[in-house]
Amino acid sequence: MALDLRRAYNQADLSWSMLSEQAMLLYLPKARRSAIQQINQVLQGLADLDSTVAAYDSIGLLFTKPIIQPELVFESILNLTLDVRVSGKPTTLHTIPICFELGPDLESVCAHLKLEKADFIHRYCDNKYEVAMCGFLPGFLYLDGLAPEFAVPRLTQARKQVPAGSIAIGGTQTGLYSLPSPGGWQLIARTPVSCFDAQAQPPMKKAIGDKIRFEAISPAQFNALNTHAD
Amino acid sequence: MPTNSLTILKACPAMSLQDAGRRGVAAWGIPSGGAMDHQAMQLANRLVGNEPNAAVIEMALIDVTLLFHHEAYIACTGAVQAIMINEQTHLPNHCLNVQALDVVQIKVHPKANFYYLAIAGNLQAKRDFGSCSTYPLARLGGLDGTYLKKGDVLHWEVSAQKIKQSKVLAPHLIPLYDAASPIIRVLKGPEFERLTEASKQQLESLELYLSTDCNRMAYRALAKGMEASDYQITSSMVVPGSIQLSGPGQCTILMRDAQTSGGYPRILQVIAADLARLAQLKPNQSFKLRLVDLAEAHQANSYWEGVLNSLRP
Numbered sequence: 001m002a003l004d005l006r007r008a009y010n011q012a013d014l015s016w017s018m019l020s021e022q023a024m025l026l027y028l029p030k031a032r033r034s035a036i037q038q039i040n041q042v043l044q045g046l047a048d049l050d051s052t053v054a055a056y057d058s059i060g061l062l063f064t065k066p067i068i069q070p071e072l073v074f075e076s077i078l079n080l081t082l083d084v085r086v087s088g089k090p091t092t093l094h095t096i097p098i099c100f101e102l103g104p105d106l107e108s109v110c111a112h113l114k115l116e117k118a119d120f121i122h123r124y125c126d127n128k129y130e131v132a133m134c135g136f137l138p139g140f141l142y143l144d145g146l147a148p149e150f151a152v153p154r155l156t157q158a159r160k161q162v163p164a165g166s167i168a169i170g171g172t173q174t175g176l177y178s179l180p181s182p183g184g185w186q187l188i189a190r191t192p193v194s195c196f197d198a199q200a201q202p203p204m205k206k207a208i209g210d211k212i213r214f215e216a217i218s219p220a221q222f223n224a225l226n227t228h229a230d
Numbered sequence: 231m232p233t234n235s236l237t238i239l240k241a242c243p244a245m246s247l248q249d250a251g252r253r254g255v256a257a258w259g260i261p262s263g264g265a266m267d268h269q270a271m272q273l274a275n276r277l278v279g280n281e282p283n284a285a286v287i288e289m290a291l292i293d294v295t296l297l298f299h300h301e302a303y304i305a306c307t308g309a310v311q312a313i314m315i316n317e318q319t320h321l322p323n324h325c326l327n328v329q330a331l332d333v334v335q336i337k338v339h340p341k342a343n344f345y346y347l348a349i350a351g352n353l354q355a356k357r358d359f360g361s362c363s364t365y366p367l368a369r370l371g372g373l374d375g376t377y378l379k380k381g382d383v384l385h386w387e388v389s390a391q392k393i394k395q396s397k398v399l400a401p402h403l404i405p406l407y408d409a410a411s412p413i414i415r416v417l418k419g420p421e422f423e424r425l426t427e428a429s430k431q432q433l434e435s436l437e438l439y440l441s442t443d444c445n446r447m448a449y450r451a452l453a454k455g456m457e458a459s460d461y462q463i464t465s466s467m468v469v470p471g472s473i474q475l476s477g478p479g480q481c482t483i484l485m486r487d488a489q490t491s492g493g494y495p496r497i498l499q500v501i502a503a504d505l506a507r508l509a510q511l512k513p514n515q516s517f518k519l520r521l522v523d524l525a526e527a528h529q530a531n532s533y534w535e536g537v538l539n540s541l542r543p
Contacts, residue, residue, distance in 0.1 A: 053467035060467020135259035135491040
């Protein structure tokens with residue numbers, strides 16, 4: 001069944017604010033991830049849209065032109081048509097091989113959590129994760145689904161260079177650094193697979209709402225699969 | 231195709247190729263990028279008859295020396311004090327003719343940061359997502375995704391159109407960088423209401439000071455007296471110009487290579503027309519804020535569009 005956003009989603013639960021002359025925010029505090037994902041897809045049909053940043057309870061909309069009358073843009077968002085039978089595209093599951101021997105903070109993380117390494121690895125990989133958000137840096141994936149008891153503090157001093165493909169825990173969140181960059185999260189493993197390719201269209205194959213499963217591999221398997229330059 | 235070229239004899243930190251930046255990339259966490267002082271870039275391009283957002287060389291903080299292997303029409307704008315062609319002094323903000331084997335030294339202005347060299351024609355660069363703006367973290371744009379360095383050779387194709395060598399900027403378009411405490415116009419940000427009543431009331435009288443921690447991603451500034459009820463938000467979109475308040479008096483002003491999302495309250499937003507001026511402020515320099523509404527911000531941006539149109543070849 002096709003419904004406009006105003007009816008598919010309680011209008012009272014939607015609001016907006018300006019961010020800049022060309023950007024505004026749509027707030028959806030009560031939406032589930034699947035709804036945000038679906039609404040983000042239909043937003044792509046808006047006129048003069050540059051791109052959107054879908055987050056936990058908001059979607060940022062950047063336009064290619066100044067927003068003269070934001071109320072009218074909000075109105076056109078409410079008029080967008082949503083197919084409420086299907087909950088967005090079917091869920092995609094990615095299996096990412098990761099090598100825990102290449103996680104420089106694994107020892108200290110396990111010590112902090114008072115866990116045996118093997119136990120931590122087994123339980124970390126036993127979980128399924130979901131891409132909550134993409135951003136902060138090119139290709140950085142924020143993943144939901146970290147077991148609450150695996151929360152560890154961020155590093156007191158951020159690393160200047162985190163290797164590409166690092167899997168990390170920062171507070172109650174876990175994530176993946178696609179590119180070498182500075183970072184303050186604790187590095188527990190590394191994947192040999194490249195998750196960001198500037199020459200590919202789109203540059204990332206993992207999107208918000210996708211499910212992620214991690215599979216532990218040995219350093220030898222890492223080397224055989226390694227796509228990173230360093 | 232035969233091209234003209236120059237060699238960089240002396241480079242500066244973060245010397246890069248820039249244009250207006252990338253579109254349609256925020257969803258992947260890629261910054262828009264682009265010239266820090268986009269207005270100076272656009273003026274340089276207009277002086278040599280290029281499209282305003284054509285690729286230029288962005289330089290900063292120290293002098294740069296270039297050896298031209300071919301004749302060219304060039305213009306320098308932004309933080310430039312003088313241009314020496316074979317040790318002869320020339321004024322910035324002019325279209326100048328250089329000959330093969332000329333050595334061009336550009337002297338930086340002591341009171342600002344970024345300066346630009348436009349060359350009449352089409353500067354060759356690696357384009358990623360439709361832009362040659364250099365972003366080393368993801369190896370985007372530039373010659374090979376990195377900053378320019380000594381020994382690099384830049385190529386350009388000459389445009390067919392006639393160049394007016396005498397072209398010069400009107401005096402009112404040449405920034406002096408001498409205001410003691412320049413005023414930067416801002417919009418209310420999405421979390422403006424988190425400011426305390428006292429902070430809101432004294433917002434326009436506050437002196438902000440830039441820290442030394444300033445780069446293409448962000449400028450940090452101290453704003454004593456600016457306080458909020460809470461310094462965390464659920465991660466959400468940010469754009470260049472967003473002013474985040476991460477603690478009492480701790481402002482982070484996001485610049486061209488900023489991240490695409492952040493977790494600090496977005497108290498204010500620098501209007502697009504004033505982000506260029508802000509980019510030119512020096513560490514420890516003070517500045518003030520003036521709150522404007524959306525209509526005034528649009529007006530300021532249209533004024534700039536008008537300036538660019540008036541300089542059409």
